[in-house]
Structure formats: structure tokens, C-alpha cells
Amino acid sequence: MRNIVQQSYATRDEGSPGSLYLVATPIGNLEDMTYRAVRILQECDIIAAEDTRQSRKLLTHFEIPSKPMFSYHEHNKAASGPEIIRYIIEGKNVALVSDAGLPAISDPGTDLVSLAIEAGISVIPIPGANAALSALIVSGLPTERFTFIGFLPRERKDIVEQLQALQSAQGTLLFYESPHRVKKTLEILQEVLGNRKVTLARELTKRYEEFLRGSVTECLEWLTEHPPLGEYCLVVEAGSAEEELREKNAWWQELSLEEHVEHYERKGLSRKDAMKKTAGDRGVSKRDIYNALLADS
Known part of the structure; x- marks a missing residue:
């Protein structure tokens, strides 16, 4: 049975690790920023940013006091991620921001969230704009x-x-x-x-x-x-639905069973997996495909 991990504000005790806040930033217009996002950035101990230069401009605009800022992006996440997690375990609250929009959507924030959950750290969404x-x-x-x-x-x-x-x-x-x-x-x-x-x-x-x-x-x-x-x-x-059914069935109608299987093999599938895909296309069992090919050989 899988272990269930519960996270709630009520379960956090004094002296426990900090939290990871996923803070949405503007996708274009600076007025996209929420009051809560500004407050969290003011109160957190560290900011992890995809582009620290871009994030410093954001902090300056909203008159948020300067604080430690870590670079966290696709090319350094393997090294930077564990370091950020270590700071949170020591009790620091970290806000993760991307260049625009919600962190963890089409950016490496997903990996940091996974590390935080594995470490038993609370992950808190601060919603906002999304393109x-x-x-x-x-x-x-x-x-x-x-x-x-x-x-x-x-x-x-x-x-x-x-x-x-x-x-x-x-x-x-x-x-x-x-x-x-x-x-x-x-x-x-x-x-x-x-x-x-x-x-x-x-x-x-x-x-x-x-x-x-x-x-x-x-x-x-x-x-x-x-x-x-x-x-x-x-x-x-x-x-x-009609188009989907037609597209699904039309392309292989003129193929023999062997040609159908070879089509998937050319795409890199093994013989076994190619027969399984062929069976799925034709609505029959894989054994039927195997037996039919065996009879033709």
C-alpha cells in the first residue's frame, strides 16, 4: 500500500522545515501580479529564480527589499535544486518564480517540487496569471x-x-x-x-x-x-468523433498484416510490440495477429 503524505498548514510545527512557495509572476502586464504574491516575496527568506536579473527588476518595481536570490533553471537544476532543498530543511522559506506565469509549467520547477515532496517539505501554490x-x-x-x-x-x-x-x-x-x-x-x-x-x-x-x-x-x-x-x-x-475514427482506421486498410506490422517495426518497435499495436488498430487480439502471420509464413 502506498504511503499517503498529508500536507496542511495545521500540521506544521515550530522548528519544522520551511516551505517552498510557487509564486506566479506577470505574463506581460505588471498588474498581473497579485497582492498575495507581493507579500510572499516580501516575507520569504530566499528567492529561487529562472533569471535573477529579470526577477530583480520585478522586486524593484514592487519595492520588495533585496534578499538572497538563487539561480534555478534547466541547465543548473541538478546542482541548484538539492542546495535549495537543504536551505528549506534548515528552516528557510523559499519562493520559486519563473520568468513569467506559474512556476512548474513548461519549466524545471516541476523537478524542484518533486525534490521538496520527497523531503517532506510543504509546497504552497501562490496562484496568478497563466498564458x-x-x-x-x-x-x-x-x-x-x-x-x-x-x-x-x-x-x-x-x-x-x-x-x-x-x-x-x-x-x-x-x-x-x-x-x-x-x-x-x-x-x-x-x-x-x-x-x-x-x-x-x-x-x-x-x-x-x-x-x-x-x-x-x-x-x-x-x-x-x-x-x-x-x-x-x-x-x-x-x-x-467521426474524424478520429476515420483517421484511426483509414491508413492501414490497404495493408496486409505483415505490412501493418512492418510499419511499426520501421518506427523502432520490437516485433512483439509491433504486433500488439497492429492488433489494437484492427480490434483483435495479439494472438490472432501472431497466428495469422504464422499461417502465412
Whole structure:
């Protein structure tokens, strides 16, 4: 039976370790900052920041007294993470901030949270602005169910593979993308998922905030005439149930069993796993696939 770890304000005793606060910062407009976030940054002992220079500007703007600040980012997390945890165990309260938005969303804060939980440290969220959810609620697309993907891989084949896995995803899809990659991403998205409805949200909460709503084709045409600027959130509608079923079944209909299995082997799967995937596509058992291939050999 798994051990249940309880965390609550009521269970913290005098002399116990400090806490790790995940403090949301503005995603563009400085007024995104909450009163509680300012208070926590004022009261904490140490600030762990993705970019200390950017965070010092934030502290200066809100007149928060200078205090020890640790650099914590993707390239130093293996060394910096345990050091931060050590300070918390000694009784220090640490606030983790990212460059923008919620820590641990598309940044290494996730790893620090895991270390804190393993060490029995309280992890406390200080909510605030988030780019993906801000884009979702103004997109006009369904909000009841959604999948946050964040940044797609850099290589085309890896992008295609990840999007293929999302073809049957239930609910709206949320992506982050840079201005110099957004057109390429939309082109591949159209190729793999089809000409779905999308919303492109850029420069959220900033002066030049902009929303572009239309089909993938329409958005690509717009971006051809209006070069992309600023960071983007892509909100993509889910495929219909009929479309998902058609996409799932159509591609292998003309393949023999052996060709179907070889298709997955070329993708790097073992013979056993390739037969299992083939069986899933065809709605039969793996034993049926094995026996049929054995009979044909």
C-alpha cells in the first residue's frame, strides 16, 4: 500500500522545515501580479529564480527589499535544486518564480517540487496569471476538457509523431510557440490534424496583445502577410468523433498484416510490440495477429 503524505498548514510545527512557495509572476502586464504574491516575496527568506536579473527588476518595481536570490533553471537544476532543498530543511522559506506565469509549467520547477515532496517539505501554490489558460478562455473553443502540450519538439519527425498521438485526444489542445516557428508548426499541424479551428494569442496582457481566430489555413494566410511577432499560444479545436475514427482506421486498410506490422517495426518497435499495436488498430487480439502471420509464413 502506498504511503499517503498529508500536507496542511495545521500540521506544521515550530522548528519544522520551511516551505517552498510557487509564486506566479506577470505574463506581460505588471498588474498581473497579485497582492498575495507581493507579500510572499516580501516575507520569504530566499528567492529561487529562472533569471535573477529579470526577477530583480520585478522586486524593484514592487519595492520588495533585496534578499538572497538563487539561480534555478534547466541547465543548473541538478546542482541548484538539492542546495535549495537543504536551505528549506534548515528552516528557510523559499519562493520559486519563473520568468513569467506559474512556476512548474513548461519549466524545471516541476523537478524542484518533486525534490521538496520527497523531503517532506510543504509546497504552497501562490496562484496568478497563466498564458495557456488565458488564451483558452478567450478562444471561443470548448473549455470543458483540454490538453496542455506546451512547446513541441524541434525536429519535424518528432513534431509529427507527437501530433499523431494527439489525433484522438478529447478536448481542446494548447501549445506554446515562438514567433520564428509558429508558421512551420501550423503547417505540420494542418498536415497531421487537418484544417481545424484555431486561435493564435500573442503578447498576452501586453500592450500589443492580439487574438487571431480562424481555420489553420486562414491563420497561415494571415501570417504570410503579417510576419509573426512575440510569443504565441495556440489553441486548437479537438477532432470530431467521426474524424478520429476515420483517421484511426483509414491508413492501414490497404495493408496486409505483415505490412501493418512492418510499419511499426520501421518506427523502432520490437516485433512483439509491433504486433500488439497492429492488433489494437484492427480490434483483435495479439494472438490472432501472431497466428495469422504464422499461417502465412
